[in-house]
Amino acid sequence: MTAQTLYDKLWDSHVVHVEQDGTALIYIDRHLVHEVTSPQAYEGLRLAGRKPWRVDSIVATADHNTPTRNWDKGIDGITDPISRVQVETLDANIKAFGAKVYFPFLDRRQGIVHVIGPEQGATLPGMTVVCGDSHTSTHGAFGCLAFGIGTSEVEHVLATQCMVMKKSKTMQIVVDGELGTGVTGKDIVLAVIGRIGSGGGTGYAIEFAGSAIRGLSMEGRMTVCNMAIEAGARTGLVAVDDTTIGYLGDRPFSPHRAMWDRAVAYWRTLTSDDGACFDRVVTFRAEEIKPQVTWGTNPQMVTTVDGRVPDPAQEKDPVQREWMERALKYMDLKPNTPITEIRLDKIFIGACTNSRIDDLRLAAQVVKDRRVASNIKLAMVVPGSGLVKAQAEQEGLDRIFTAAGFEWREPGCSMCLGMNEDQLSPGERCASTSNRNFEGRQGPGGRTHLVSPAMAAAAAIAGHFVDVRTFG
């Protein structure tokens, strides 16, 4: 048999039907549903008189609109009436159509959909996982085929349990070597996007490999796969190994005892075979990756913490130059400014990129026994889920953050996209552990710099960016 990539194996094991031109029906094992991209899909089902094909594939939660404060007020804590309708619509749809499990607003297991899937063991190796959200690529960290879909596709999966798609090309990104202290999965993936560009992975499924990737925790791998979409790839993957299997041991929806050994034996096959061919291979040395900071309005506009804001005048391509100039104008930055001289107004530690327990531990280590700088108007930590929050509180991380002057909030997407009231005001500058720095993403006129949790924490203390590697 010819050597196969992990992507090939996952694809082959889910093909229901293939047309002559290669268009395939791919079976979907797990469908994650949230309140923003599902209402029109359920409405579509209703209008057509259809039912979900397989209710027990559905895991649902409300995360985008939910407030991170005032949970004691219950549903009245959602002050925006339109947001509230969306959350209530999800409630009603799940009630009407059913789900394997639903973590509604206020449930102690509620959280960002990409945090709770893995945390519950609802994301397993070998699955196909979809969600009406582009950061579904996160789940690929478990050696499953996971990708974001639009609302019509949500409806299609609800009604048929399948996706109509064509096979992607494959790209292997190899990061070998050992990461320096203070350098994390976030820095790896930002460096990757900086190199291949935000459209570099378009049309590809990216497998992240190499000793530095294997050395990451599951949380770190999820961070890397989360941002595969920021490189244009709908799917990010990491092969299964002991770290994957160790993580899944005691999760509520992991296979139970009788099945466990059989499942693990299967999961162990979920790696790319030696000699498997990729359409493109890009290699990195882990030692060369430094803490990253974005300076522009696209994740590709990134540099190292010891670098400077680039000068568009040096750019030869006129379209690129124009784009850089626009970005610098929006970000209110001058060419050649050292990154460490950029002063901040707000700090956001959260989002499906970096709101898991590992992320919070790394940030807490940096802020312990220190104070947030006086120029920082707001520094907040938003755990990815209720269970992450509870775990962090058990470890005393909440007290480390609040003693330093951070706010400790309830879980949700929060200021990653500001659909609730957590937003930047026009002109405010934020160090954020989220994944998108687009114009207006965190609030109209807001300016976002993407960094790792440790870098965000250090920036909170210093009031400007600092190199976390030397921030003693």
Added chain:
Amino acid sequence: MEKFVRKEGLVAPLDRANVDTDAIIPKQFLKSIKRTGFGPNLFDEWRYRDHGEPGQDCAKRPLNPDFVLNQERYRGATVLLARENFGCGSSREHAPWALLQYGFQAVIAPGFADIFYNNSLKNGLLLIKLDATIVDRLFREAQPAPGYRLAVDLEAQTVTTPGGESFTFDIDPFRKHCILNGLDDIGLTLEHADKIRAFETVHRERQPWLFD
């Protein structure tokens, strides 16, 4: 979904690379539980001078005169000319809904983000990928020529300029068939219901834990 026949329309050039879906339709409009009403908020932050919120009367809002779609000569445009990596970012299908509801029927660019591409075709918004050099040429032709129109023929897979020059584009035959005939994907897939059931049986034997 409406059938797509041969269409000829006014071109609006949006000369920016990497236009993301947050820019196409900002997040506050995603709170709607409906599929319609997004047209007035297409490119909201670029198009208006004030901050937009759902439910406003957009006719009363101050326009940004510098934004291309606000120029009189582009009123009624149905073809959007764009740059590299159009539609990157969030998977929100509200982006193609907003473009369609504004009046666009086709977008021409050197490249589109994957999720946006699927979302658009599913809604009958035709995305046409042409070589960057050709797109660049179209920009240079369109900008100095008020009333510049392009003809899009999906059947023949061509874009034709006023000068009569034609460029062919690629499109997946299945998608083409669906758009030409306004077909519902779900209905087509359900024709394979037996195959889906048969697959499930085998899949369950192989990985029973997925069905617990």
